[in-house]
Amino acid sequence: MNEPSAPRHFASKVLAVADECAAVKTFKLSVPDDFSFLPGMWVMINFPDQPKVTRAYSMSSSPLQKGSIEISLNKVGDFTVRMFALKSGDEIQLAGPYGKWRYRDEDRRAVLISGGSGLTPFRSMGRYVLDRKIPNKLSILYSARTPADILYAKDLEIFKSAGIKVHVTITRGEGQSWNGPAGRLSMETVRKEVERWDEAAYYLCGPKTMVSEFTAALESAGIARERIHYEKWGDY
Ligand SMILES: Cc1cc2nc3c(=O)[nH]c(=O)nc-3n(C[C@H](O)[C@H](O)[C@H](O)COP(=O)(O)OP(=O)(O)OC[C@H]3O[C@@H](n4cnc5c(N)ncnc54)[C@H](O)[C@@H]3O)c2cc1C
Known part of the structure; x- marks a missing residue:
């Protein structure tokens, strides 16, 4: 790199x-x-x-x-x-x-968790892994407010067809042309959606509260602190 x-x-x-x-x-x-x-x-x-x-x-x-x-x-x-x-x-x-918060090639399995515009650095990470043909496993867990707020829909489709796991959940506006998952991301989502989740490194990005709550949940689930990498943007 x-x-x-x-x-x-x-x-x-x-x-x-x-x-x-x-x-x-x-x-x-x-x-x-x-x-x-x-x-x-x-x-x-x-x-x-x-x-x-x-x-x-x-x-x-x-x-x-x-x-x-x-x-x-x-x-x-x-x-x-x-x-x-x-x-x-x-x-x-x-x-x-x-920024010191960067994707690390040595993370063979990584879970990228974000809400709202916190997805921005993860598009860069996904594109980078595909452009460089790095054989790492990536899972993107992303929550948007409504279906109309889903960022990078085209990229997410490309990521999926290239073997990246993509799980999008909607926190409001269910039923409006959306039959997919609803509700906030949680440890339950991680356990259900990510294969060998306990072996992965975690990257979190977005509002402070989301990042802090998820970091605590990951630690309680047994993920070592040094495998959790986060970027906190602000209070909103
Ligand atoms: C390292 C880092 C990277 C960042 N990268 C991005 C990025 O890629 N894209 C991006 O949109 N922002 C990003 N931000 C946030 C960005 O720097 C600004 O704070 C944001 O764009 C708001 O600017 P503003 O002056 O227009 O609004 P402000 O007057 O600062 O905020 C207005 C209101 O909006 C809330 N708010 C701030 N950011 C957001 C947001 N993203 N979504 C919803 N509500 C928000 C604030 O809490 C406040 O209530 C990043 C922040 C950091 C620290």
């Missing part, structure tokens, strides 16, 4: 903006050709006229994609409202890559 490049500040151009699902957009942003990162890492973004207002976003693209990265985000507050107004050709400032 390549080493990530040293973090630095640089100007970036918006190359494309796509609607990902109901309330999330994906932004393709230019990066220098020698910018390299590992799945799980993130960049800081600011607008050129507001250098002190910065927000972190996880790369959701494959590290093997050169010259650009992708990030996906919800419109929730002032910063993201401004992000949603960006168009192709606009300029923003990036800094990075940052």
Whole structure:
């Protein structure tokens, strides 16, 4: 695996903006050709006229994609409202890559657990494992609020057909064109959906409460603390 490049500040151009699902957009942003990162890492973004207002976003693209990265985000507050107004050709400032939380090739079995936009780094991890043809087992357990909020539906289908286990559950809006699993993710989901779950490493990403509760549940189920890797984003 390549080493990530040293973090630095640089100007970036918006190359494309796509609607990902109901309330999330994906932004393709230019990066220098020698910018390299590992799945799980993130960049800081600011607008050129507001250098002190910065927000972190996880790369959701494959590290093997050169010259650009992708990030996906919800419109929730002032910063993201401004992000949603960006168009192709606009300029923003990036800094990075940052983060010690990274997918590790040596984890032969890994379970990736997230809710809402916490799925972003896991798209990067899934794409990375497939692009590099790493023979590791991945299971993605993901909960979205409603069927319309499911992120990366196309990628999840590609992951499934490539042998990655994908389990999506809906926490609201059951019955509206959704016949799949409903309710929050839990240890019971892990036991039921993941083969040899007790041998796996765990990666968790999303709101603090979800990450803390799941970490405690995994530890109670006997998963050693050093096999649980998490990224907490904030209180929501
Ligand atoms: C390492 C790291 C990586 C991150 N990666 C991503 C990413 O890939 N995609 C992403 O969307 N966000 C990500 N975030 C969160 C992001 O940095 C911002 O906090 C978020 O976009 C809100 O910015 P805002 O200023 O518009 O809203 P704020 O004014 O900061 O928040 C408005 C309200 O929305 C809530 N909120 C914040 N984030 C979310 C969210 N994702 N979903 C629902 N409610 C939320 C807040 O708690 C608050 O109640 C990451 C955070 C960290 C620390």
